[in-house]
Amino acid sequence: MNRRSLLKGLALLPTLPWLGHAPRGLADSSASTVQALDKPHSAWRELLSPQAYAVLFEEDTERPGSSPLNTEKRTGTYVCAACYLPLFDSQHKYDSGTGWPSFTQPIAGHMGQRRDFSLFFPRIEYHCARCGGHQGHVFDDGPKPRGERWCNNGVALRFIPTGEALPELRS
Numbered sequence: 001m002n003r004r005s006l007l008k009g010l011a012l013l014p015t016l017p018w019l020g021h022a023p024r025g026l027a028d029s030s031a032s033t034v035q036a037l038d039k040p041h042s043a044w045r046e047l048l049s050p051q052a053y054a055v056l057f058e059e060d061t062e063r064p065g066s067s068p069l070n071t072e073k074r075t076g077t078y079v080c081a082a083c084y085l086p087l088f089d090s091q092h093k094y095d096s097g098t099g100w101p102s103f104t105q106p107i108a109g110h111m112g113q114r115r116d117f118s119l120f121f122p123r124i125e126y127h128c129a130r131c132g133g134h135q136g137h138v139f140d141d142g143p144k145p146r147g148e149r150w151c152n153n154g155v156a157l158r159f160i161p162t163g164e165a166l167p168e169l170r171s
Helices: 003-015 041-047 050-058
Strands: 076-080 086-089 111-119 121-128 134-139 149-152 157-161
Touching: 041 050, 050 134
Parallel strands: none
Antiparallel strands: 076 086, 076 157, 111 121, 121 134, 134 149
16 A cells, blocks of 8 residues: 555544444534633643643643552532633543543533544543543543543643532642
8 A cells, every 4th residue: 555545444433324424412512601711722721730730731641550540439510620610510430441530411501522633543632611621531432321431631620529619620
């Protein structure tokens, strides 16, 4: 196979029915009910640890198994580590065995999404609808009834236990 044939074949990959589709039932990013901040990503650098900044605003990924949120079992709310927008309720957290905190669904309207080709094959990346911070990727291999696995970087979240006040949104 020559280079031209290879490139033509690669261009067709996103059209294959088994590759590049969004998991069932996912809303697109236009469904957000949150007003997006008009703040450059670089402005978050002084408010976050270097690792959190790298994940949230440079789309890095933390090592699997490195987050203490993997074993968090208390009831509460998971908020964006940058702007503090509530993203997940603990009732939707489960152990996916992947090494990252995983959820069956986010808080409605609080996530944006886009197709991500960074690993060659398309995935659905999701981000905080308010600050745009990268959270993780969503897959269609989660538990019933929704079948979704929202695989999140723990460093991109902050856990607030039930009984504690949610932090005021950062702007």
